[in-house]
Amino acid sequence: xxxxxxxxxxxxxxxxxxxxxxxxxxxxxxxxxxxxxxxxxxxxxxxxxxxxxxxxxxxxxxxxxxxxxxxxxxxxxxxxxxxxxxxxxxxxxxxxxxxxxxxxxxxxxxxxxxxxxxxxxxxxxxxxxxxxxxxxxxxxxxxxxxxxxxxxxxxxxxxxxxxxxxxxxxxxxxxxxxxxxxxxxxxxxxxxxxxxxxxxxxxxxxxxxxxxxxxxxxxxxxxxxxxxxxxxxxxxxxxxxxxxxxxxxxxxxxxxxxxxxxxxxxxxxxxxxxxxxxxxxxxxxxxxxxxxxxxxxxxxxxxxxxxxxxxxxxxxxxxxxxxxxxxxxxxxxxxxxxxxxxxxxxxxxxxxxxx
Numbered sequence: 001x002x003x004x005x006x007x008x009x010x011x012x013x014x015x016x017x018x019x020x021x022x023x024x025x026x027x028x029x030x031x032x033x034x035x036x037x038x039x040x041x042x043x044x045x046x047x048x049x050x051x052x053x054x055x056x057x058x059x060x061x062x063x064x065x066x067x068x069x070x071x072x073x074x075x076x077x078x079x080x081x082x083x084x085x086x087x088x089x090x091x092x093x094x095x096x097x098x099x100x101x102x103x104x105x106x107x108x109x110x111x112x113x114x115x116x117x118x119x120x121x122x123x124x125x126x127x128x129x130x131x132x133x134x135x136x137x138x139x140x141x142x143x144x145x146x147x148x149x150x151x152x153x154x155x156x157x158x159x160x161x162x163x164x165x166x167x168x169x170x171x172x173x174x175x176x177x178x179x180x181x182x183x184x185x186x187x188x189x190x191x192x193x194x195x196x197x198x199x200x201x202x203x204x205x206x207x208x209x210x211x212x213x214x215x216x217x218x219x220x221x222x223x224x225x226x227x228x229x230x231x232x233x234x235x236x237x238x239x240x241x242x243x244x245x246x247x248x249x250x251x252x253x254x255x256x257x258x259x260x261x262x263x264x265x266x267x268x269x270x271x272x273x274x275x276x277x278x279x280x281x282x283x284x285x286x287x288x289x290x291x292x293x294x295x296x297x298x299x300x301x302x303x304x305x306x307x308x309x310x311x312x313x314x315x316x317x318x319x320x321x322x323x324x325x326x327x328x329x330x331x332x333x334x335x336x337x338x339x340x341x342x343x344x345x346x347x348x349x350x351x352x353x354x355x
Contacts, residue, residue: 034096041088049081051264054193055257062254147188149202154181154328156350158208160336163343171227176211176238179348187251195255195266200275201248208346210239218288218307223339225308236291241336241346243313245281252276270323279330280314310334315345319352328352 053074060070158179159172167174183204190197212218216227217237230237253273255266286309290301317330332346 031096031099034092034099038089038092041092042085045081045085045088049077051193052077058194058254058257146192147186149184149186151355152181152183152185152202152204152352153355154350154352155179156328156348158210158346158348160210160344161331161347171213171216173211173213177209179206179208179350181206181352183247185247185354189266195257195268196252198251199248200251200277201246204245204247204279206243206245206281208241208243208348212237212239217290220305220307223308224341225337230290230292232292232294234290234292236289238289239307240285240287240289241283241309242285243281244284245279245313247277247279247317249275249277249317249319268323272322273320273326275319275326277318278314278316280312283309283311283313308337308339310336310338321352324354326352326354 056065056070056073056077059065060067065073156179157174158177159167159170159174161167162171165171181204183202185200185202185204187198187200189195190199212227215230215234215237217230217234218225218239219228251273252275253268254271255268256271258265258267285304286307287302287304288307290299290303292299312334313332314334315330315332317328319326319328321327328348328350330348334345336344336346
């Protein structure tokens with residue numbers, strides 16, 4: 001009997017020691033997590049201060065506030081976040097002191113004034129032993145999505161740059177030659193915390209039209225395509241090239257910043273912008289349309305053929321504007337006709353709308 005009592009006593013002491021060590025480990029783990037939380041608090045306040053300073057700088061650049069007002073606002077937000085750090089660290093230090101003095105098992109979690117915050121996988125949930133006890137959660141500010149998209153429509157005058165010839169002496173009518181473009185574009189913010197630089201890219205259908213002067217039309221002779229006078233008076237002579245291209249532009253310009261406690265949004269509406277870049281694609285169709293009267297009959301000829309036009313289309317383009325409307329220019333580095341004795345390059349100027 002004495003032996004049984006001795007064994008029971010030994011087992012009880014071993015279990016008590018094990019529980020004590022387990023409690024000590026649990027306490028130390030919570031304390032270590034609270035110390036790590038202090039570093040996260042400092043980083044979060046510094047990041048928030050950085051964002052507010054960037055917003056103030058952008059307002060100054062956009063002439064929304066004066067330099068003196070901007071400096072005053074910076075001093076105010078710096079003071080606010082310094083006090084935030086001081087107060088929030090004091091709260092965590094009090095939590096650590098409370099835990100070190102009483103231990104985790106003696107903390108009264110039913111008192112809403114006393115809690116220990118342990119960040120779990122649930123976003124910003126403060127819990128203890130699986131029980132959520134902190135309703136004053138730290139929220140992360142969500143930035144505007146990096147990429148957006150819109151419809152692009154452009155139209156205007158079209159012509160050709162010919163070696164040794166000015167546009168005043170062009171073989172094509174200035175007012176009658178036009179271009180049209182329609183496509184879908186994506187715009188991606190380059191930097192996470194500012195919208196000053198964007199990359200704009202997409203896919204577009206373009207149509208470049210040329211109307212020859214002096215009653216002429218295009219004739220394909222082997223590997224050469226030339227302008228020749230038509231046999232009768234032409235009512236209409238139009239040459240059209242349809243392309244499918246991928247444009248890419250670097251877009252610069254200020255944005256309107258809207259910031260709340262939960263999010264930051266950027267908008268380029270009613271803002272000045274510049275886009276510089278280029279495009280590359282393929283020629284998907286070339287055709288010529290002729291209208292004339294012969295032997296008393298009105299004739300319409302629609303001729304679709306290669307005309308020795310370039311299969312690969314590439315060039316430079318750019319736009320400058322305000323809000324959704326821009327002046328748009330593009331220049332084909334690829335020649336209109338392959339193997340031409342005199343090289344011609346398409347050039348366009350008009351308006352661009354980004355809806």
